Amino acid sequence: MAQPKYEGYCECIPTKLVREKFGDVNVYAQNAKSLLTKATGFIGNYDFTLNPYRGCQYGCSYCYAAAFTPNAQMRQDWGKWVIFKQNAAEILAKELKKWYEKNPQTPPSIYMSSVTDPYQPLESKHQLTRRLLEVMLDMGIDGYPTPTLVIQTRSPIIVRDIDYLQRFKRLRINMSIPTGSELVRKDFEPRSPSIKARLNAISKIKQSIDYFKGFLPKISITITPLLPTLATDEAAFIEKLAIADRIVIQAFHANHSRSLIASTRQEAEEIKQKYSWWYENEKLSYRKFKEKLICRLPGVEIMEGKEGFFYE
Numbered sequence: 001m002a003q004p005k006y007e008g009y010c011e012c013i014p015t016k017l018v019r020e021k022f023g024d025v026n027v028y029a030q031n032a033k034s035l036l037t038k039a040t041g042f043i044g045n046y047d048f049t050l051n052p053y054r055g056c057q058y059g060c061s062y063c064y065a066a067a068f069t070p071n072a073q074m075r076q077d078w079g080k081w082v083i084f085k086q087n088a089a090e091i092l093a094k095e096l097k098k099w100y101e102k103n104p105q106t107p108p109s110i111y112m113s114s115v116t117d118p119y120q121p122l123e124s125k126h127q128l129t130r131r132l133l134e135v136m137l138d139m140g141i142d143g144y145p146t147p148t149l150v151i152q153t154r155s156p157i158i159v160r161d162i163d164y165l166q167r168f169k170r171l172r173i174n175m176s177i178p179t180g181s182e183l184v185r186k187d188f189e190p191r192s193p194s195i196k197a198r199l200n201a202i203s204k205i206k207q208s209i210d211y212f213k214g215f216l217p218k219i220s221i222t223i224t225p226l227l228p229t230l231a232t233d234e235a236a237f238i239e240k241l242a243i244a245d246r247i248v249i250q251a252f253h254a255n256h257s258r259s260l261i262a263s264t265r266q267e268a269e270e271i272k273q274k275y276s277w278w279y280e281n282e283k284l285s286y287r288k289f290k291e292k293l294i295c296r297l298p299g300v301e302i303m304e305g306k307e308g309f310f311y312e
């Protein structure tokens, strides 16, 4: 039998091909050795990052996470494979217990996720992220303070977990919406959910949480990287962003030829050519958009870069 393409790509943590495809994405399973990773760099003010999956079905053209894959083939095929960490809940429970033994009164701050989307389509079936939320909340039953959590996603599947989300005292949801134009979204991230579905998800979360039973999360919309929005869509888009309490904008990552450095993929660089009206003077386009956000959304925090990703 032919060896599946990525099976056993890493000798220390073997993967196995699961007998399923999700869309045209090959799914692999792995027993992770650890789950909480010390946060560094851009999100270094958190204690940990948490990635329930490796790889991402959305396969966005500009995704910097492709740079962190173990080999060139996997980088090239970004979006066509996902590895799910089948023992994630068990490992997280152990790691959190270890943390609380040392820091019984101090909850860890966790950024989920830095190199995958925790609510990509596969999550609707495997419910890995849901089980991780459950593990974090269970720490409260043991008398420990629940972790401070930031969830970074572009998926409306997150609404499935409102029952758990409202139990976190310190939760920020970062919904990624890099453009207000569906045409632009389809060029840069054709596999991802529509802009409308993402905004509806945020609206549903805000409307569904019962203030008497739970906590309303902080809501950010992350426009990172800031992609062009067509003039015909701009005013309506900015108006809809008022649903958030924070907007984060950021330009593309610089291009690096070396892996393990966050960078914009070549695929996105090629699509950019179609939007020369924006990219020919990218700095000016960025500045003008930022000014419009500041001017039209007086009640919303407009932040840039690293600080925008902080919990507070």
Ligand code: SF4
Residues within 6 Å of the ligand: 056, 057, 058, 059, 060, 062, 063, 064, 065, 115, 116, 117, 154
């Ligand atoms: S959803 Fe996020 S992690 Fe997934 S491909 Fe897009 S940018 Fe990368």
